[in-house]
Structures are given as structure tokens and as C-alpha cells.
Amino acid sequence: MTESLARRDEPLCTLPHQEWSTAHCEGVDDTINVNEIVQHVIRTLAEGRTDVSEILSRAAYHAQGWLTAFIEANDDKHLLAILPHVESLASHAGRLGISTDTLAVMWGNLASTYVLRGKLDDARQAFENELEYLLSRKEPAPVLELKTRSQLADVLRNTGEALAVWLPHLQRARDLAFQLADSRPEDVSTAVANCLTVLSSHTSQDALEPAVQALTSDFASLRQRMPATQSLRIQHEVGQINDALTTGLMTDQEVEQRCRTLLNDDGLRGPQRLELTGLLAESLAYQHRWNDALEHLQTIHAYAVEQPLHPQVIAKALHNVGLRVGLAAACSVRECRTAFMVLIGEADAPPAPECQQLLSLLVSIASRMAVEHLSLQAGVTCMPFKMQTLRLLEAVCDQDHDAIREIHEGLNGLDAAALDREDEFGWRLLSQVVSTSALSMRLRGD
16 A cells, blocks of 8 residues: 555656746646645545544543553653654644544644743643633533643743733632632642642742732642642642752752752652752752762753653753853863952862863753744843853863864854843853953964
């Protein structure tokens, strides 16, 4: 059935180009094989049946069930194996305009998988497809709507949408959460935690708008009434560790101990374990325990090599560990130390040699990631520029003049506007020190 009607790329039309049919001019010389024709005929016959919707729904029921199971079991290998089949079902359903409850649930689970893969535009479309169907049902589906809106708001926030776009989803989620608090406490508890995470990521970067403040207060009061599951307890503790590293409310040793305790918990989900590994590496880097930090960063590197999941978690670790390692590694270079003295009047002592190993590993991890995957989390700004700065620092440390010239010139086209913000002082200082040193070396080397 796969015997070709013509050799691949052999023109099927022997007439001059100007005599081709205007109806088929764009594809008249495409080679068609029997398999493609048979597939088209079979699809046409199958889709002419009256029970196509039921058939697709049955397939979707099984597909989304497996998808959910693999997500919950942290089974990345099988999750990625079944994903193309779920995508195919979703594509057929969308093309045929078929919508059912089961397909809507499948859209939601597919969106969650897209989030894990860092495909936020696809996740947004899938969540919006699910929400559109839920709102068109004769009977409301408040639990699904609550879950969908809380996750969609997170995606919208991280894709850079304005507050006015994603806040209404959280406001509706609040109303649904209060409505369902007594009848579906566990579902509400999970959704409330997600909503608070979205709001905290916003308020940590911007002034507290009254609407955001009121919504945060409502969700916080509701959380007090909800059962604390193990997963939510861990999520809450991870949030506290993140806050502590930002505000300094815990010592680095306390952060280290809390991370190690949580990492011993067998109930950790995949992204939680990955995030805690990054936080532990960050706390160790702040203590200048470079060998210990290297061990945990190697764990992240091994995961990044093996699986294309959770790029936003990996990028955040690169951002936070990279700043601490970059500032320390720069102090091992004479030109950088001079720049520090000029800019801030002091420079730390040169770090142990292992610090440069950490720098090289950070650059290696960043080089494996697609550029668009470096900027998936709201508030983590100018990531291509920052990772290029670490590459430049590595070249400066190695005194590699050819690499310095190439990387330094590559910085010019990258966005660094957000580095003017007050909370970007560390990265702004590092980029100034490294660029000044690179320019000095280029002038001396030339």
C-alpha cells in the first residue's frame, strides 16, 4: 500500500509553469503516494459516521487517564511517549468541531503537560479551549472551571499579559472557591494554593494594587479553612524558602537544612524536587561551598540532558545560582577586581578554583536550553542577556580573546532594559564588571 505513484520530487505536471491549473498551482508538482490517498479515503469514510464524537470521547477518556497517571507518578518517560497520541486526538476533535466533557478534561491535562514542557502559548490555547467548552455547557462545572481558571491565570501571568487580563480569572476563581469550600475542600485547597502562588509572584515585583491585595487576603483567609495535604504543605514550604532567600529572613544554613529535609520526602513531585535542588545549590553557593553546590547543580544538569521538561524551574536555578557564582568567579580575574573597585569600592577575595567549575556547568546547562525557555517565569527578566554574560565571564576567566570578542559583540542585540530596576542591582553590577573587563582585554589583546 505504500508503493509510490511517482518518484519523490518528480514533477507530476509536464506543462510549462504558466499553464498549471490556477486551482492547484501551489501543489501541482508534489509527489503523492498511495498510502496518503488511502489514509484520506479511510478518514473521510470514518468521519462520515454519526458516532465519531462518541468514538473520539472514548479514546480521549483513556488517553487523558494515562496522561494524568503519568503526571501524578512523575513518569516523564511514558508521559512524553503518550503525548503525541493525545495531541493527535485533540487535533482531530478541534478540526471536526467536536466538544464533550471528556475532551474538555483532556484539553486541561494536555495544557498541564504543555506547561511542564515550557510551551506556554500551547498551554494557553488548550486551557482556553477547555474553559470555552465549560462555559457553554447547559449545566455549570464549577470544580473544573475553578481548576482551569487558576492554571490559566498562571500561564497568562508568565507569558507577560497585563494584570487586567489574568486578574479576572483569579477573581472568578475566588468566588468559585468560596462556593465549593465545604463540598470539595481538597480541590479548593489546591486551587487556592495555585492562586496565591500567582499573586505572590506578582506582588514580589510590583506595587500592591488594591484589587491584588484584597484578592490575596481573601485567598489567604480561605486557605486557613482548607485541609493541608502533604503536597500543599511541601508547596507552602518551598514558597517560604523562596521568600527567605529573597528577603534574608533565614540564614543560608537554615535554608540548606530545610531543603535537605524536604528532599528526603518521598512524596515530592518532580518539579518540586528539581526546584528544591536548585534552592539548595543556591544556599550552598551563598556559603561559598562550591564543591557541595557543584554536586547538586550536576543533578540538574543530568536531568536537563535526559528530559525536556520543567525548563522554567531549571531557568530559575540558572538565574539565582548564576548570580552568586558569577559575582564570586569574577573576583578571580584581575580586570574584574579592578572594575569592582571602581564601581563599588571593594572586591571579594578570589574564590576557590571549584567556583569556575560551577560557572562552566551553568553555561553548559544554559547552552542546552532553547532561548524561549529561558524566559518562562514572570519576574525572571533579561535571561538571554544574563546567560550571555555568564558565557562572557567564562571566556574572560579563560583569557580566550576570540571567544571574548564574539560573545561581547553578541550582547549588543540582547534586551537588558529591566536591569535598571532596583531589584536587579546584582546582575547589573555583574554585567558592568564583566563587560568592562572584556573590553579592557579586547583593547589589550588587539
